[in-house]
Amino acid sequence: MFGLSNKGKPEAVSMKSAATLMPEAWRAEVEDHVLDLRWSPDGTMLAALPSLGSIVIYQHDGGVLARLPAHAGGNGAIAWHPKKPLLATYGHDSTVRFHATPFRDAPTEFVLEKGWADRIAWNQDGTLLAATVGKKLFILNADSGAVLQTMPDHKSTICDIAWNPCMKNQITSVCDGGARMWRVGEAKPFAHFDWGGASLIVTWSPDGRWVVTGDQTPSVHLYDVKRRHPLHIQGYETKMKTMAWQSDSAWLATGGGKSITVWPCTGKKGPEGSKPIQLFGHLGDAVCMDFAPKQPLLVSGGRDGLLLLWMPHRADSPALISQRNNEITAVRWGPDNAAFAFGTETGEVFLLKVSLR
Amino acid sequence: MTTQLKRTPVTVLTGFLGAGKTTLMNRVLTEQHGQRLAVIENEFGEVGIDHELVINADEEIFEMNNGCICCTVRGDLIRIMGNLMKRRDKFDHILIETTGLADPGPVVQTFFVDDDMKEKLFVNAVVTVVDSKHIWEHIDEADEAKEQIAFADVILLNKCDLVSPADLDRLEARIKAMNGMARVHRTINAEIEIQRILEVGGFNLDHAMTVDPKFLEPEYPFEWGGVFQLPAGEAQFIATQNPDPSMKLTLIPVKSGSEDELARARELAVRIFSLDAKEVSAGQSLHCDVHLYELMLSEGEQRWTLQVPETSFYAVFTEHYPEELDLKLCVGTREVVAAPAAAYKPDHEHDEEVTSVGIEADGDCDESKLNQWLSKLLRERGTDIFRMKGVFAIHGSDQRLIFQGVHMLLDTQDGGSWGVRKRRNILVFIGRNLDREELNAGFRACSV
Numbered sequence: 001m002f003g004l005s006n007k008g009k010p011e012a013v014s015m016k017s018a019a020t021l022m023p024e025a026w027r028a029e030v031e032d033h034v035l036d037l038r039w040s041p042d043g044t045m046l047a048a049l050p051s052l053g054s055i056v057i058y059q060h061d062g063g064v065l066a067r068l069p070a071h072a073g074g075n076g077a078i079a080w081h082p083k084k085p086l087l088a089t090y091g092h093d094s095t096v097r098f099h100a101t102p103f104r105d106a107p108t109e110f111v112l113e114k115g116w117a118d119r120i121a122w123n124q125d126g127t128l129l130a131a132t133v134g135k136k137l138f139i140l141n142a143d144s145g146a147v148l149q150t151m152p153d154h155k156s157t158i159c160d161i162a163w164n165p166c167m168k169n170q171i172t173s174v175c176d177g178g179a180r181m182w183r184v185g186e187a188k189p190f191a192h193f194d195w196g197g198a199s200l201i202v203t204w205s206p207d208g209r210w211v212v213t214g215d216q217t218p219s220v221h222l223y224d225v226k227r228r229h230p231l232h233i234q235g236y237e238t239k240m241k242t243m244a245w246q247s248d249s250a251w252l253a254t255g256g257g258k259s260i261t262v263w264p265c266t267g268k269k270g271p272e273g274s275k276p277i278q279l280f281g282h283l284g285d286a287v288c289m290d291f292a293p294k295q296p297l298l299v300s301g302g303r304d305g306l307l308l309l310w311m312p313h314r315a316d317s318p319a320l321i322s323q324r325n326n327e328i329t330a331v332r333w334g335p336d337n338a339a340f341a342f343g344t345e346t347g348e349v350f351l352l353k354v355s356l357r
Numbered sequence: 358m359t360t361q362l363k364r365t366p367v368t369v370l371t372g373f374l375g376a377g378k379t380t381l382m383n384r385v386l387t388e389q390h391g392q393r394l395a396v397i398e399n400e401f402g403e404v405g406i407d408h409e410l411v412i413n414a415d416e417e418i419f420e421m422n423n424g425c426i427c428c429t430v431r432g433d434l435i436r437i438m439g440n441l442m443k444r445r446d447k448f449d450h451i452l453i454e455t456t457g458l459a460d461p462g463p464v465v466q467t468f469f470v471d472d473d474m475k476e477k478l479f480v481n482a483v484v485t486v487v488d489s490k491h492i493w494e495h496i497d498e499a500d501e502a503k504e505q506i507a508f509a510d511v512i513l514l515n516k517c518d519l520v521s522p523a524d525l526d527r528l529e530a531r532i533k534a535m536n537g538m539a540r541v542h543r544t545i546n547a548e549i550e551i552q553r554i555l556e557v558g559g560f561n562l563d564h565a566m567t568v569d570p571k572f573l574e575p576e577y578p579f580e581w582g583g584v585f586q587l588p589a590g591e592a593q594f595i596a597t598q599n600p601d602p603s604m605k606l607t608l609i610p611v612k613s614g615s616e617d618e619l620a621r622a623r624e625l626a627v628r629i630f631s632l633d634a635k636e637v638s639a640g641q642s643l644h645c646d647v648h649l650y651e652l653m654l655s656e657g658e659q660r661w662t663l664q665v666p667e668t669s670f671y672a673v674f675t676e677h678y679p680e681e682l683d684l685k686l687c688v689g690t691r692e693v694v695a696a697p698a699a700a701y702k703p704d705h706e707h708d709e710e711v712t713s714v715g716i717e718a719d720g721d722c723d724e725s726k727l728n729q730w731l732s733k734l735l736r737e738r739g740t741d742i743f744r745m746k747g748v749f750a751i752h753g754s755d756q757r758l759i760f761q762g763v764h765m766l767l768d769t770q771d772g773g774s775w776g777v778r779k780r781r782n783i784l785v786f787i788g789r790n791l792d793r794e795e796l797n798a799g800f801r802a803c804s805v
Contacts, residue, residue, distance in 0.1 A: 033445060051443045051445075052445070074444075116436065118440075134415075157415065157432065157433065159436070176432055198432055217428075239473075
């Protein structure tokens with residue numbers, strides 16, 4: 001168990017500008033609050049998901065490749081197939097749509113039960129798609145769209161899901177009552193971590209060692225799969241809103257309040273007994289983060305409209321990338337490290353070129 | 358640089374099954390009030406309204422891993438509200454309908470505990486619809502019914518056409534004993550001006566005080582007092598109604614028919630009302646001898662003779678309003694009118710487990726002492742305190758400090774400058790087994 005302290009927190013952090021290192025390449029607009037941005041695996045397309053309205057596919061130069069139909073009742077999630085030129089979209093009409101690039105043909109649709117529907121995720125090899133509806137988790141065959149399995153009722157509506165990146169049939173779901181670990185094909189979860197509260201977000205480390213939940217009670221739970229050992233980190237100011245892994249699984253960034261806390265996750269014990277790095281710079285809650293795929297760089301966006309660039313291991317002052325008048329709601333590095341996209345609550349989408357060394 | 362967030366009001370609708378919640382909800386949805394509403398219901402509503410959004414919810418409680426019931430929140434509300442807040446076409450108002458058996462605590466706590474909700478939304482009001490005829494079946498037994506009343510900012514005594522005015526008075530008194538802060542409206546078919554539901558304002562304590570000015574007054578064991586000028590000889594008390602089996606009464610000689618004399622007699626009457634009462638049946642006599650009498654009531658017109666020793670002024674204090682018994686004091690055939698006369702806030706014979714305590718004090722209070730007192734109070738008694746509201750005059754600050762809380766959770770905000778207003782502190786607590794003296798003493802210790 002750890003306690004975080006904000007003692008010594010600076011009132012204001014002097015920042016250098018990173019605008020010249022990440023100049024704006026283009027900007028565009030979608031119809032509403034940007035819920036998510038997702039790059040295609042080859043980095044040539046960027047999908048922008050607004051809360052309402054068309055889902056827009058941008059080319060790397062900012063040209064609009066396609067406007068995909070909105071989901072009735074509101075959009076929920078998007079996910080690129082890891083190996084095929086295919087984008088899955090999902091929303092509150094409980095309809096999964098498979099759009100094949102270059103988006104000229106009508107999508108293939110699969111309608112699930114009515115209910116709260118805002119999470120989908122492909123497994124590691126793209127053979128399975130998981131989708132949540134209320135308290136149920138559905139596993140769909142990626143080719144036929146057939147429902148292979150319905151994971152039974154959870155304690156509350158499922159808040160988030162994440163596949164084990166190293167095991168193509170293991171998925172974790174979180175809700176009130178913690179995390180459930182499922183193997184596709186088995187009727188019951190093979191593990192259930194009920195930490196006595198509600199978990200809101202879940203993530204696996206890229207190396208498959210750690211499964212981490214961010215909770216309604218301001219805390220983070222980690223489970224070291226290798227050692228079968230749970231950890232509980234408390235002391236946050238707010239509930240968790242965002243988490244991000246460095247690509248080599250060495251660092252886990254956790255955020256929700258004005259400060260971002262970064263935990264070392266290497267070594268035998270990972271964060272246990274270690275001192276985290278706390279990053280101060282946001283004037284409002286940090287709500288989205290992403291690590292660069294090939295460098296130890298973290299970008300965070302906040303309710304304060306600040307987009308900040310960090311080198312967490314140096315615990316240095318951040319560099320200011322951009323300053324907006326409204327909340328930054330989504331940030332995403334391009335897979336080639338050469339581009340970076342962010343979105344705002346008013347529906348703006350920006351692409352920045354990356355010229356960092 | 359930082360976005361200026363305007364918080365969206367949320368109104369929570371509670372009430373037992375069949376009380377009239379859906380009727381009220383439909384009224385709000387169909388009436389022209391010019392506001393764009395999002396409605397969170399427990400079932401898909403039958404009313405389909407083009408310009409409103411109706412969302413289904415499941416009343417999912419998020420438990421807290423610290424085990425504190427005061428921190429439990431409604432997970433479904435966080436999810437749905439979070440989603441609504443991510444829409445460009447923001448709503449003017451959000452209405453949440455709870456099921457009849459819902460505990461309002463987690464609903465209200467959601468807007469205190471969850472930082473996203475706290476930042477973007479505020480509780481305009483908890484509105485509780487009460488079935489005036491059938492509430493008696495639940496009010497003593499069901500904790501949910503008590504808590505729905507205790508949490509309310511506005512209470513609708515609905516279906517009031519199905520009960521007698523006397524029963525309605527009795528119900529209102531009972532409810533006010535539990536929650537003296539709420540504004541109570543009597544309705545038929547939940548007919549009420551929608552502004553009284555949608556424009557309550559959460560923190561508007563000044564407004565709350567205008568509804569029940571007696572709330573902060575001390576409580577008395579009688580509801581009415583008046584001074585009569587009587588000639589020596591005999592007078593007659595005449596009653597023609599008997600809503601209760603008996604009514605207590607005392608007579609106190611006073612020097613004049615003035616407000617001051619009535620006030621002096623009132624304090625003596627409080628002590629007299631603590632004595633054992635002497636039962637007097639119709640036809641028997643009363644004396645102006647500082648006794649507590651209990652008029653035994655039966656059917657039809659009843660008379661009691663009052664022996665008046667000398668021509669003078671006499672203060673009479675009655676347990677209930679004289680109108681309830683149609684009680685008159687006559688000399689011969691002439692009815693004597695009391696002047697002056699006053700109605701008093703009664704203390705309540707129901708020995709309520711759930712009560713409210715109001716404290717009012719002029720002058721300033723010390724912020725540090727106030728913090729210490731409230732912290733200790735909420736730490737030790739937070740589970741019993743359902744809601745609290747107040748405004749403080751903090752020594753050294755020209756701004757009004759407004760607070761409201763639920764259980765152990767407290768939220769404060771700047772209430773604007775005192776300006777020419779008289780600096781004073783007002784606190785209201787609603788909870789279970791509250792100790793009025795202890796609360797008063799605690800607050801007095803914070804005054805400067």
